[in-house]
Amino acid sequence: MNFTQEDTYKLLQIIKARRDVRGNRFINKPIEDDKLQMILEAGISAPSVGYSQPWKFVVIQDENIKSALVENFKQENTQAKAIFKNKPLYAQLKLEGIQEAPLNIAVLYEPKVDDVLGMTSMKKMGEYSVVCAVQNMWLMARALNIGIGWVSILDEKKVLQTLKAKPNTQLIAYLCVGYVDRFYEESELKTLGWEKEKYLNECVVKL
Numbered sequence: 001m002n003f004t005q006e007d008t009y010k011l012l013q014i015i016k017a018r019r020d021v022r023g024n025r026f027i028n029k030p031i032e033d034d035k036l037q038m039i040l041e042a043g044i045s046a047p048s049v050g051y052s053q054p055w056k057f058v059v060i061q062d063e064n065i066k067s068a069l070v071e072n073f074k075q076e077n078t079q080a081k082a083i084f085k086n087k088p089l090y091a092q093l094k095l096e097g098i099q100e101a102p103l104n105i106a107v108l109y110e111p112k113v114d115d116v117l118g119m120t121s122m123k124k125m126g127e128y129s130v131v132c133a134v135q136n137m138w139l140m141a142r143a144l145n146i147g148i149g150w151v152s153i154l155d156e157k158k159v160l161q162t163l164k165a166k167p168n169t170q171l172i173a174y175l176c177v178g179y180v181d182r183f184y185e186e187s188e189l190k191t192l193g194w195e196k197e198k199y200l201n202e203c204v205v206k207l
Contacts, residue, residue: 014143017183021147023097025180030102035144039177042140043107048129050117055130055172058106058163063099068162069154069174070098076153089192096151101176106163107134109170130172137175147180 040057048054060066073096084090098104109130119125134150141148156171165171190197 014139018138018142019147019183019187021097021149021176021178021180021183022094022188023100023149023176024094025147025182026097026100026102026176026178027181028102029179031146031178035146036103036177038144039137039140039146042136043133046129046133046136048132049119049125052112052116052119052126052129054109054111054126055133056108056110056165056169058108058165060104060106060163061102065162066099066104069104069159070096072154072158072162073098073151076155080153087194089194093192095153097149097176097178098151101147101149101178103177105137105175105177106159106171107137107173107175108160108163108165109172110166111168111170127170127172134173134175141177142183145179147178147183149176150174151176 036059040059043055043057044053046055060069077095081091107130109127111126116126138148138150151174154171154174159171159174160169184191187197189195
């Protein structure tokens with residue numbers, strides 16, 4: 001399959017337009033089944049070390065589970081506020097949309113018992129494969145004008161217990177997924193001045 005220059009430019013636009021969506025942006029509109037299917041298919045189309053495909057996607061709509069995850073977040077966020085006490089901006093940030101989003105997706109890593117091709121030296125390649133799946137999902141969602149917010153201020157062990165995950169499973173990403181009122185033109189944290197943007201020439205070394 002060959003792609004046109006227009007296709008290439010469109011892909012770059014989608015990549016640059018991807019945003020981490022907070023809870024105050026989600027609107028009360030359900031995600032169509034076919035679009036959720038496309039997002040999940042994008043996930044399982046990611047590359048994986050040794051073709052291990054070590055991912056599991058838990059789609060969460062149950063309000064009781066969401067409530068438990070919100071409490072998990074609140075406990076962890078209290079600790080984070082203490083860590084960032086010298087940055088008053090932190091306390092003003094809306095950092096999750098667990099209940100506001102119509103659905104959540106927990107992206108899990110299920111390691112294989114047997115040795116995996118490509119992981120004999122770099123043991124983290126399985127987790128990195130699942131991260132590739134997350135990026136695929138994020139880009140597909142953006143192409144569908146659906147927002148995704150990645151919540152990382154969570155106690156992983158408690159999340160896995162809430163989800164009744166299998167032993168040895170790891171939580172790679174907890175995603176809030178839904179339609180939004182708008183996408184920011186720039187990253188919200190960039191706009192607020194949390195960090196300065198790195199430019200390409202700062203990130204590339206030629207040897």
